[in-house]
Amino acid sequence: MNDLSPxxxxxxxxxxxxxDPPPEMALRVRERVDLRVAASPSLAHSPAWMAWAGLAITLLALGWWATRAPSPVAPSPRTRPVPVVVAPLAPTAPPVVAAPSPPVIAAPAPAPTVPVAVAPREERDDLPAELRWIERAQTALAANDPAAAQAALRGHARAFPRGHLSEEREALAVQVLCASGRADEARRAAAAFIARHPTSPQAARVRRTCLDAR
Amino acid sequence: METALPSTAPGAADFDAVYREHFPFVWRNLRRLGVAEPHVEDAAQEVWVVVHRRLREFEGRSSMRTWLFGITMRTASDHRRWRRRKEPRDRSDEVDAVASTAPSPESLTERAQGARVLDALLDELPEERRVVFMLAELEQMSSPEIALAVGAPLNTVYSRLRVARAEFEAAAQRYRSTRIQGP
Structure with a gap:
């Protein structure tokens, strides 16, 4: 057979x-795949990690719902919002205890820029649109523009308060705080995030955020 | 290199291992199949969502790489068709265009420049021969393995590879001569 010249x-x-892929891509694509798979209806054949991802999203949705309830009176079942994903519980894994807390942006400091009290309205299920917000925030962060990143996260929080990528939004919010020079707040937010989402694929990244900053 | 999953207990539990081992393989082959850098992340995501859904169907009759390549090839094809509809463009003279800007300008990293050159050279080959060439020369797959991956008879793979090598050689010579003459 013909061969190539030396x-x-x-x-x-x-x-x-x-x-070859840039080194960070394996994790980035994996996060997106996990989100897509967790959001798909075919959870019956899911592995345990997927069940947990689905559960995390469910807990996020429930946590958000719990904090936005305007009065201590329980809403009637008719008005109770349906969680984003109903995930099967993995029987072998230990239970995750997730404190119900607002999953909008993980800054514990009073953050007037964060629309926690978004007007409840019908939320679209539009993962590509969510990804555009999140990617805009990531791009801005990479360009060292925390203000633009924050604006993108705010946009996502407004349009998709309970979106599939809420957890990603929270993780990015920690990075935004760090990039804004608010290292102490970033570390507190990181600890809060990890407490809420100990099994999150984002946890390792969040844990590393602002470790070196003073 | 290969992950031959047992046919008795394949499935989602193995997704992690398959992903870890083969993520670079899927990525670089999407690129070589003509998915442009800005879109390869989306395309890779598509491939792995499909793999996740269908891993149970993998029966171990082919190697994992062969099976993954089939999915990668279909995804790349869908993706390119979709992109072409969105942004048709003329790719003629691309080798010359790339060569005339080499060596790497400051704005491009060496690797990005390398990717452009390889894109342009592979682009000189028609799809069916490019695939065979890539798998043989860049992935060191055997011809029988390639035959399984692309679903073509073994003799067809041999003849495609022979022609593809000649075409690639010619493209590489053009590239070298353009670089030597330089702009």
């Missing part, structure tokens, strides 16, 4: 790794 083979060898 020069072409050398050129090919020098180029062979140029299409």
């Amino acid at each position: 020069e072409t083979r050398a050129l090919l060898a020098s180029l062979s790794s140029s299409h």
Whole structure:
């Protein structure tokens, strides 16, 4: 069979790794896949990690609902919002205790910029639109523009208070605080995030946020 | 390198292992199949969602890489068709265009420049021969493995590979000569 010339083979060898993924991509794509899978209705055949991802989203939705309830009177079942995902419980894993807390943005400090009290309205199920907000925030963070990142997170929180990517939004909010020079708040927010979402795929990243800052 | 999942107990529990081992394989092959850098993250996500859904169907009759490549190829094809509808463009003379800007300008990293060159060279090959060439020369797959991956008879794989090598050689020579003459 014809073979390549030594020069072409050398050129090919020098180029062979140029299409490899950047190192951060494995985690990034995995997070997106997990979210997609957790949001899909075919949970019957899910592995345990997926069940937990679904459960985390459910708890987020319930936590959000609990904090937005205007009065201590329980709403009638007719008006009770349906959780985003009803995930099967994994029987072998220990239970996750998630404190019901507002899953909007994980800044514990009073943050007037964060629309916690968003007007409850019909929320679209539009993962691509959610991703655009989140990616805008990530891009702004990468460009060291925390104000723009914060604006994008706010946009996501307004449009998708209980969105599939709420957890990602919270994790990014911790990074935004750090990038804004609010290291102490970032660390408190990180601790709160990890307490709420100990099994989150974001937990490791959040834990690292602002470790070096003073 | 290969993860041959047992056919008796395949499934979602193995997704983690498959993902860890083969994520780079899927990514780089999407790129080589013509999915542009800005879109490869989306396409990779599509592939892995499908893998997650269908991992139970994997019966171990082919290697995991072969099976994954089938999904990767279909996803890349869908993606390119979709992009073409959105933004048709003329790709002629791309090797020359890339070569005339090499070596890497400051704005591009060496790797990004390498990716552009490889994109342009592979783009000189028609789809069916490019696939065979990629798998043989860049993934070191055997011809029988390639035949399974692309669903073509073994003899067809041999003949495609022979022609593809000649085409790639010609494209590489053009690239080298353009670089030597330079702008």
